[in-house]
Structures are given as C-alpha cells and as structure tokens.
Amino acid sequence: MNILKFNLDKIGISASLLCAIHCAALPFIMTLLPLWGLSFIANDWVEIGMIGLSLILGIWSLGKSFKLHKRTTPVIFLILGFGSIAIGHFSGLEVLEPILIPLGGLIIAFSHLINLKYLKKCRVNHIHQH
Template identity: 35%
Template sequence: MKKLIKSMDFWGGTSSFLCAIHCAILPILISLGLLQSQSWLSHPIFEIIMIGITIYFVYNSLIKGYMQGLVTKATFYTAIFGLFLVCIHHFMGGFSSIIIAAGGFTIAAAHFVNFFVSAD
C-alpha cells in the first residue's frame, strides 16, 4: 500500500505542479498575444478535467493515507487548504489566477512532502 501511496504522491504532485504553472503563466501569455490559437488551454472543460485529476490524486493519496495513519496531520491539512483554494478560485474575480496557482503549488508541496517523508 505504501508503494501505491508513493506513486500517487509523485503523480499527484506532478499534476498539481503542472496545473499551477499552467494557471500562473497562461493568463500572461494570452494577454501578451502569444497564445491566440490555443483557446482550448483556457477552456472551462480543460480546467474542470485538471481540477478533477487533482481531486482524484488528493483523495487517493493524501485523504486515504491520512485515514490509514500514513500521512501526517500537517500534510493532510496543507492539501485540504490547497484543494479549498483550487475549488473557490472561480469566486475570486481578478485574483483567481493567483489563488489557483497558490492552491496548485500548495497541493504539489503536500504531495512531495508526503512522498519524501514516507520514503523507506
């Protein structure tokens, strides 16, 4: 089970990190006119899929691990806070890009901390 948790942490951290990079850099590139033909990257369906992947990894690696005693409280609460930021970013108006990038980096940090702390 620990091997699965580690694998889920690696992939969860990687997907959250890429999501945070996407959400931090994409608005800048679009405003500079560098991504005019890449409208699918900012489509709500793409965002919902990425948030769904994030929720899947947080649930399967951090929440299940916390319930089984494999994840520390600090890592668990950090992931829940990051997931909260990711879920409420649509209600933040002009700050939504900053909020979701912070949430993505927070979730990625929780995954990577759990990955390295639980290493044998």
C-alpha cells in the same frame, strides 16, 4: 504496495504543478494560443479537468497514506490548496484569481511532498523494527 503510493504522490505533484503553471501562465499567453493551435488550453473544461484530476489524486493518495503514517499535515495542506483554488475561482475578485489559483496548486504539490516524506519515514521505521 508502497511503490503505488509513491507514484500517486509523484503524479499528484506533477498534476498540481501543471495546474499551477497553467493558471499562472494562461493570462500572459492567451493571445498566442490560437497561433500555436493550442486554444483548447484556455477552455474552462481543461482547467476543471486539471483541478478534478488533482483532487482525485490528492484524496486517493493522501487517504491511503494516512492509514500508514496517521499524520494530518498533508491533508490540511491539501484542503488549504483546494480552498485557495475555490476562493480564486468563486470569490468574484478577479484580481485575486491569478494569484490564488496557482498558489493553491503549489500548496497541493507541497501536500504530496510532505506525504512522501512521512511515507519514507514509515518505511524506514518499519524496516528498522523488523
């Protein structure tokens, strides 16, 4: 069962980092995407899908893990990460968007790393208690 949780965190880290890279790099490579046949990457639905996937993985993984380690730190960072993304998208301040959205993705990845750390501690403590 713990293996599934570790995998969810690793998938969550990957999804969040991909989202951050996508959002940070997109303004710089927007003009080259059609030449490479990758113009679909600039589609709003791709971005929404990546954010949605990160959200689902984050809630699922951190929610299940919280039952074991009872630590709120990963959840707080998950909320901060999605808050940063939401402010970047909906604040209307276009100058902040390329900063806040990738930052949010990195914060979400960090929440999964913290979660992994707590899960490993739980597993080690559980082994030592038995």
